[in-house]
Amino acid sequence: MRRKLMKKQSKHFIDVEPEALFGEKWGEALAFNTKLLHLDLSFNRIDFYNTRALATALPENTTLFGLHYTGNMGRIDSLGYLHTIEKSFF
Amino acid sequence: MGPNRARALAQALKVTDAHKVNLTYNRLDPGTGKMLMESINPQITDLNLEKNSLGINNVFVDALVKHLDRHDNCLQSLNLSQNRVTDKHVESIVNILTETKNDCLKKLKLAKNRLTCDAAFALRDLYKLYNGAVLENLDLSNNKIYLPGALAIAEIVKKDPITLRVIDLSWNLVSKAPPKNAKEEE
Numbered sequence: 001m002r003r004k005l006m007k008k009q010s011k012h013f014i015d016v017e018p019e020a021l022f023g024e025k026w027g028e029a030l031a032f033n034t035k036l037l038h039l040d041l042s043f044n045r046i047d048f049y050n051t052r053a054l055a056t057a058l059p060e061n062t063t064l065f066g067l068h069y070t071g072n073m074g075r076i077d078s079l080g081y082l083h084t085i086e087k088s089f090f
Numbered sequence: 091m092g093p094n095r096a097r098a099l100a101q102a103l104k105v106t107d108a109h110k111v112n113l114t115y116n117r118l119d120p121g122t123g124k125m126l127m128e129s130i131n132p133q134i135t136d137l138n139l140e141k142n143s144l145g146i147n148n149v150f151v152d153a154l155v156k157h158l159d160r161h162d163n164c165l166q167s168l169n170l171s172q173n174r175v176t177d178k179h180v181e182s183i184v185n186i187l188t189e190t191k192n193d194c195l196k197k198l199k200l201a202k203n204r205l206t207c208d209a210a211f212a213l214r215d216l217y218k219l220y221n222g223a224v225l226e227n228l229d230l231s232n233n234k235i236y237l238p239g240a241l242a243i244a245e246i247v248k249k250d251p252i253t254l255r256v257i258d259l260s261w262n263l264v265s266k267a268p269p270k271n272a273k274e275e276e
Contacts, residue, residue: 022237022265029247036247040231040258046265068260 023050027057034063043071048084055082096122100129110136114169118142123150132162138169145175145203148182155186158195167197171229175200177208184212188220199229201258207239207268214242217249224253232261240264 023046030036046054051074058067059081067076074082091099096118103111103126111134113126123144130137144150157163180200187195200209210230216223230243240262246254 022240025241025244026247029244032250033247033252035252036254036257038256040260041264042260044260044262044264050265071260 020047020049020053022046023053023055024057027054030054030064031057031060033061036063037065039064039066040068041072042068046072046074048073048086051082051084055084058082091116091118091122093122093125096125100125103131104129106131107133109134110138112136112138113142114138115141118144120144120147120149124153127153127157130157132157132160133164135164136167137165138167139173140169140171140199142173144170144173145179148179151175151179151182155182158183158186158192159190161190164194166194167199168195169197169199171199171201171203173203175203175205177204177206177212180205180209181212184216187223188216191220191222193222193224196224196253197227198225199227200233201229202232205230205233205235207236207242209233210235210239210242214245217246217252221251226253227256228254229256229258230262231258235259235262235264236266236268237264238268 030039046069051069051072055074058064067080067082069076069082073085075085076082091113108131111130118126118139120143123139123142127150158165186192213228216225235243240259243257243259246252247257
């Protein structure tokens with residue numbers, strides 16, 4: 001019974017999406033900005049949800065030339081799009 | 091570099107017409123830094139003071155602020171990385187940039203210091219209070235900037251018109267909330 005309850009609780013915990021304030025606010029800012037050329041966010045332990053929020057807004061920006069994202073839960077593909085990854089090397 | 095050599099260099103800096111000064115990794119203390127800063131030619135555009143100990147107290151930053159206050163100063167690039175610079179020092183620098191409506195400084199490197207969100211708030215205020223800031227390159231890597239500080243920088247990025255081209259926020263914890271005892275940890 002206890003095991004079942006724990007399983008239910010952990011499942012519930014996974015379902016609840018934590019606040020991705022960083023990704024949302026920076027996504028908004030980058031979608032608006034047309035001047036920034038280079039942004040280094042590497043090794044900041046940015047989690048899956050924040051990366052997803054950032055990745056959603058990032059295609060709006062067509063002027064950012066270089067985004068460094070190593071050491072977070074995301075990777076940049078050869079076309080410059082940001083993708084979430086399950087595990088990072090931090 | 092000891093005080094005697096610094097004194098000799100200070101004499102040379104008064105008369106030189108060089109535009110770039112690189113004093114990286116010279117074990118400069120705030121007193122020596124002050125002496126150099128007071129004698130430095132206002133025509134110098136690029137000042138690299140990386141890897142010294144200039145931020146141990148306020149002596150050097152006060153001299154730097156006086157230099158920035160000069161009407162004939164045309165410093166375009168300032169590197170104070172790895173100097174134990176604190177939030178208060180950044181606030182002093184930002185205040186003088188705002189007060190004098192500085193339109194020269196384009197590159198500010200503050201990597202590997204002890205900066206927290208307060209430094210980011212000060213930089214946001216620079217853009218709030220003074221629209222003519224021309225900063226293009228801002229390096230805040232390897233500091234202790236947490237989520238509130240990162241959101242303050244995002245506000246700058248969202249501002250229009252903005253001159254910033256390069257922002258380095260690597261090796262911080264920009265998506266994490268600051269620990270409750272952050273001040274004690276510092």
